[in-house]
Amino acid sequence: MTADLETAIVDYRRRRDGLALFDANCWLGDPLTPAFAPTLGTGELSARLSRYGIKRALLSHTTCVRYDPAAGNHILLEALGDLPGFFGAVALVPQSAGGSPWTDELRSLIAARVRAVRLFPALHRFLLSDEPSQALLASMQDLRLPLILWHTQTRWRDIGQICSRFPRLPVIVEGAGKKLFYDNRIYYPMLQRLPNLLLELHNVTNYLGLDDMVRRFGSAHFLFGSYFPHEEPGSVTMLLTHGDLPDDDRLNIAGRNLQRLIDEVDPR
Amino acid sequence: MIIDVHCHLGTSPGFHFPDPSTATILRTMDRLGIERAIFCHLAMLHGELALGLRESIAACRMAPGRFAFYTVFEPGRDGAIEFVKESLEQPGCVGIKLHPSFHRCAADDDAYEPIWRLAAERNLPMLTHSWDISDDNPSQKFSFPTRFERYISVYPEVKLILGHAGGRYGGHVAAADLARRYPNVFLDIAGDCYVRGLLEYLAENAGEDKVLFGSDLTWIDPRTQLGMVLDAEIPVGVKEKILRLNALRIFP
Numbered sequence A: 001m002t003a004d005l006e007t008a009i010v011d012y013r014r015r016r017d018g019l020a021l022f023d024a025n026c027w028l029g030d031p032l033t034p035a036f037a038p039t040l041g042t043g044e045l046s047a048r049l050s051r052y053g054i055k056r057a058l059l060s061h062t063t064c065v066r067y068d069p070a071a072g073n074h075i076l077l078e079a080l081g082d083l084p085g086f087f088g089a090v091a092l093v094p095q096s097a098g099g100s101p102w103t104d105e106l107r108s109l110i111a112a113r114v115r116a117v118r119l120f121p122a123l124h125r126f127l128l129s130d131e132p133s134q135a136l137l138a139s140m141q142d143l144r145l146p147l148i149l150w151h152t153q154t155r156w157r158d159i160g161q162i163c164s165r166f167p168r169l170p171v172i173v174e175g176a177g178k179k180l181f182y183d184n185r186i187y188y189p190m191l192q193r194l195p196n197l198l199l200e201l202h203n204v205t206n207y208l209g210l211d212d213m214v215r216r217f218g219s220a221h222f223l224f225g226s227y228f229p230h231e232e233p234g235s236v237t238m239l240l241t242h243g244d245l246p247d248d249d250r251l252n253i254a255g256r257n258l259q260r261l262i263d264e265v266d267p268r
Numbered sequence B: 001m002i003i004d005v006h007c008h009l010g011t012s013p014g015f016h017f018p019d020p021s022t023a024t025i026l027r028t029m030d031r032l033g034i035e036r037a038i039f040c041h042l043a044m045l046h047g048e049l050a051l052g053l054r055e056s057i058a059a060c061r062m063a064p065g066r067f068a069f070y071t072v073f074e075p076g077r078d079g080a081i082e083f084v085k086e087s088l089e090q091p092g093c094v095g096i097k098l099h100p101s102f103h104r105c106a107a108d109d110d111a112y113e114p115i116w117r118l119a120a121e122r123n124l125p126m127l128t129h130s131w132d133i134s135d136d137n138p139s140q141k142f143s144f145p146t147r148f149e150r151y152i153s154v155y156p157e158v159k160l161i162l163g164h165a166g167g168r169y170g171g172h173v174a175a176a177d178l179a180r181r182y183p184n185v186f187l188d189i190a191g192d193c194y195v196r197g198l199l200e201y202l203a204e205n206a207g208e209d210k211v212l213f214g215s216d217l218t219w220i221d222p223r224t225q226l227g228m229v230l231d232a233e234i235p236v237g238v239k240e241k242i243l244r245l246n247a248l249r250i251f252p
Helices: A002-017 A042-051 A069-080 A103-111 A131-143 A156-165 A180-193 A209-217 A234-241 A247-263 B022-032 B049-062 B080-088 B110-122 B138-143 B145-154 B169-181 B198-205 B222-231 B236-250
Strands: A021-028 A054-061 A087-091 A114-119 A147-150 A171-174 A197-200 B002-007 B034-039 B067-072 B093-098 B126-129 B160-163 B185-188
Touching: A002 A234, A002 B222, A002 B236, A021 A042, A021 A069, A021 A247, A042 A054, A054 A069, A054 A114, A054 A247, A069 A087, A103 A114, A103 A131, A114 A131, A114 A247, A131 A156, A156 A171, A156 A180, A156 A197, A171 A180, A180 A197, A180 A209, A209 A247, A234 A247, A234 B222, B002 B160, B002 B222, B002 B236, B022 B034, B022 B049, B022 B222, B049 B067, B049 B080, B067 B080, B080 B093, B080 B110, B093 B110, B110 B126, B110 B145, B138 B145, B145 B160, B145 B169, B160 B169, B169 B185, B169 B198, B198 B222, B198 B236, B222 B236
Parallel strands: A021 A054, A054 A087, A087 A114, A114 A147, A147 A171, A171 A197, B002 B034, B034 B067, B067 B093, B093 B126, B126 B160, B160 B185
Antiparallel strands: none
8 A cells, every 4th residue: 555655645745736825824923722733933934834835825923812913913024024925914903093094004014015904803802893893894995905704703694794895805704713614504605695705714624515615606715724833734735636626716726816815905 | 545434424413514425425435545434324423323223224235345334322312222232233333433422421421331341242343532621512521531541441352442533632632642551542533633743743642553544524524634644744654554554453
């Protein structure tokens, strides 16, 4: 079997490397959950990701979750300077603007290679439905700056309302800490009717789940994401390398969809 | 070729299963090089014992040699041990599944004594759900790995596979410790257990002869565990043990 296994490994890596993976969910900083592998510094990240065939990533910093969004964003923006080709996803608290318009701050973040905003309504204890949140979301829509939400931080009803109210705002839902696919009877109808709803895939690992969704809704709704370095990228990667998917869809999910979102930010 | 020691047929009520048919599962197995799948029908785990047994037998008849199955012991249920004995009369039934969390009966409860005794008498392997303490799901505490030690130590001749290798970090550590200390304890990697460095940790701390490939299909896609194995920073020979050779020692 050894020869067969070595062949399988080579075949897997060949398929994986052909995808030019662009990771929508990658983190710097001390892990949010206990880990067996050591924490990676900025200098090691790119090389480690490359080992998994991941060429580029949208990065966040765990200090935003463990401690303070502003502190985490500051570290992230500094790190981006050492990571050409990588982009940032900052964590914001809508109520922190003190009534000032968000657009100028968002533009300065975009200039620093930020291409998405994370909100944590449960952790940071605010309502997505209140005026400060709606003002931030409106500014993000104007700039086409994608929103990232964990499904454990809000309710699907709120996600649906945001998608409907801000139809030009890409809304990316991630599963963190709880299987996203448990909710597939809720998000299937939403994917059908909300073109701006996207799912990041590291926690959508139910049997044939991705293949089924792509057949039903097309590939534009889905982004490769690994939740590295908390989790092993190979788990979600093989859903693509060995998925029952047309090559075009495979490449869209692997990186083209995220690239499209990034290209569309700040359309002036 | 791969042996999957922890998968399922059937469905669960809580979410949509895209295609759980036996024919599709066989196609998946063919595509991924899974030569044999040892499953526990979800109907049995959900208490529909007769339905699950009927469909288990049908699957084994449909693809002889490709499928084998675990029957389920449900502690506290009238006739539970008789159902296990009846199942064991059927071709393809090769072991017993425990699920202390589903059955809300802690793994060290007296209620499990009869099934461990039966497994010892008949030289049958057992697969059990194991998991970490969970805020989201309090019944996972019933399956924390250390709870199995009571019976593991009393019945050293019974091979016990701790499914999901303890589930999450704290459970993984406890499961690896048990596997290292007891020759009759094995770990499988089924489920959404993707924490970075897991396989390297298990191979080193439980032992490379103690880790088994499992998927948790029809819940979880087997490509996810296989991708982890192919990517893992362990020698190819150890991957071969995980994917097949270790399972052959339990299911020759």
